[in-house]
Amino acid sequence: MYSKKPMLTASVLLAALAVFSIPQTAEAQQIWQATLGAQSKDMAKQVIAFLPNEMWIHANDSINWTSASGDIHTVSFLIAGQKYKDFTVGCPGYSLSGTSFDGSKCVSAPPLVQGQHFAVKFPVAGNFKILCLVHTHMTGVIHVLPASARLPHNQDFYYDEAANQTRSILADADHNMEHHDHDDMDHMLSESVIPGKNSVVAGTGEMANTAAGFQSLSVVRFLKGTIEVRVGDTVEWSNLDPALPHTVTFGTEPGNPGPPSANVTRDADGARHATLDFVGDSTASGFLVAAPQDQSGVPQSPPGSTVFRVTFTHPGTYPYICALHDNLGMVGKVIVKP
Numbered sequence: 001m002y003s004k005k006p007m008l009t010a011s012v013l014l015a016a017l018a019v020f021s022i023p024q025t026a027e028a029q030q031i032w033q034a035t036l037g038a039q040s041k042d043m044a045k046q047v048i049a050f051l052p053n054e055m056w057i058h059a060n061d062s063i064n065w066t067s068a069s070g071d072i073h074t075v076s077f078l079i080a081g082q083k084y085k086d087f088t089v090g091c092p093g094y095s096l097s098g099t100s101f102d103g104s105k106c107v108s109a110p111p112l113v114q115g116q117h118f119a120v121k122f123p124v125a126g127n128f129k130i131l132c133l134v135h136t137h138m139t140g141v142i143h144v145l146p147a148s149a150r151l152p153h154n155q156d157f158y159y160d161e162a163a164n165q166t167r168s169i170l171a172d173a174d175h176n177m178e179h180h181d182h183d184d185m186d187h188m189l190s191e192s193v194i195p196g197k198n199s200v201v202a203g204t205g206e207m208a209n210t211a212a213g214f215q216s217l218s219v220v221r222f223l224k225g226t227i228e229v230r231v232g233d234t235v236e237w238s239n240l241d242p243a244l245p246h247t248v249t250f251g252t253e254p255g256n257p258g259p260p261s262a263n264v265t266r267d268a269d270g271a272r273h274a275t276l277d278f279v280g281d282s283t284a285s286g287f288l289v290a291a292p293q294d295q296s297g298v299p300q301s302p303p304g305s306t307v308f309r310v311t312f313t314h315p316g317t318y319p320y321i322c323a324l325h326d327n328l329g330m331v332g333k334v335i336v337k338p
Contacts, residue, residue: 022101031062031119032155036112037069038166046243047072047169048205050130051162053140056203056213057122058147062098064119065109070328071220072111074133075103075118083168087111087133101128129213130287137243139213165210169217172206198235200224202248202288202308202322202334205241215334218244220325225332235334236271237288246330248308251282252296257323260286264308271307279316284323312336 005137011196030056038047046069065075076091078084079105085092091106100121101107109118111134122128132138145151153161176306179205209218218241229235237248247257254261261284274283291304312318315338322330 006205006317013032029060029062030058032057033156034063034065035162035166036065036067036073036075036118037071038170039069039071039328040170043070044219044221045170046213046220046244046308046328047166048132048135048138048218049169049215050075050132050140050213051165052158052213053130053210054143054172055140055144055158055167056143056151056153058151059125059144060121060123060147062119062121062146063142064117067114067116068111071115072113073135073138073327074111074139075120075178076106076131076133077110077128077189078106078131078255079103081222082106083300084133084136091133103128123256132285135244137214137215138206138214140210141212165215167210169215172208172217190289198227198233199223200227200237202213202237202239203241203244203325203330204243207242216243217281219329220244220330222248222320222322222324222330222332226335227332228335228337230337231313231315233336234273234309237308237310239290241290242290245287245324247287248285248320249312249323250276250284250310250318250320252278253321253323254284257284258287260284264327267309268304269307270303271309272305273309273311275313275314276318277278277313279318283310310334 032053035051037049038051039045059062066072074087078091091108094110095107097118098121099107100123102124103126107120107260122142123145125146126138128142128144130140130142134178179322203218204219205216207214227235239246260272261281261282264272267273272285277281285308288308289304290306294300312334315336318334318336320332
């Protein structure tokens with residue numbers, strides 16, 4: 001009766017040794033958590049960033065990104081030398097969450113909205129650039145180390161880093177916006193209107209960078225968006241965001257917001273210009289966006305299209321939107337008096 005007890009103990013010890021002898025690469029597999037974008041409570045300030053935008057993980061680990069903003073983003077990994085595709089066609093094509101990326105074939109999430117998730121597994125070591133196909137300046141790096149390597153940070157560090165980067169970006173603002181709440185922005189920005197000209201700031205923003213890539217803050221609002229003018233006056237919208245496009249759209253929203261509508265012409269200085277005769281008439285600026293930054297050895301970019309003008313010939317209240325960000329509250333109106 002007692003002779004079986006040592007054998008049982010030996011069996012337990014052998015089983016325990018077998019467990020401890022499993023390679024650490026198998027036990028080290030982990031699903032890391034990260035955030036995709038962020039925003040202020042009123043959605044006026046959008047953080048265009050991977051949070052954090054630099055992570056160190058082991059081969060065979062995965063990262064799960066959760067979208068935290070009302071603006072859309074993708075989680076995309078291209079292969080070396082691959083050119084960007086429009087986000088509507090993916091990289092090309094979209095991938096399922098949980099897919100693997102080893103650098104041999106591109107991987108991209110579809111545009112993600114707030115609360116959606118997308119996970120990528122990294123089976124091989126390497127340094128991989130992450131980007132958003134919607135906002136091509138939104139980048140970062142994932143460092144995938146061999147399973148035997150010691151990782152410099154744990155998940156709690158990345159939670160803290162994401163929170164710190166979010167606070168820092170949301171607090172950053174130029175154009176004399178420091179120490180002002182968003183509710184005070186319209187009043188404060190109206191002081192910068194050029195005398196003798198009816199001007200509206202169609203969004204503003206600021207770029208920042210880390211060692212891993214670019215992040216940005218975008219204020220998705222028409223600052224002084226409600227404006228009163230007289231019949232015959234012209235209102236000018238200027239996009240001051242260094243990277244994010246906006247539109248000025250009256251009436252029926254076009255299916256493709258990118259190009260200007262057929263009734264838009266060019267002024268001598270290159271600004272786009274339309275005339276509206278009656279409330280309910282339609283016109284669309286197309287994308288108002290700064291030119292890409294020039295680089296050595298690459299043909300220079302043409303000037304960006306950042307200014308749109310509309311002349312109003314009859315009185316009334318003319319509502320307008322940014323076709324890209326009206327869901328975030330980027331709307332306005334022009335009140336035309338006789």
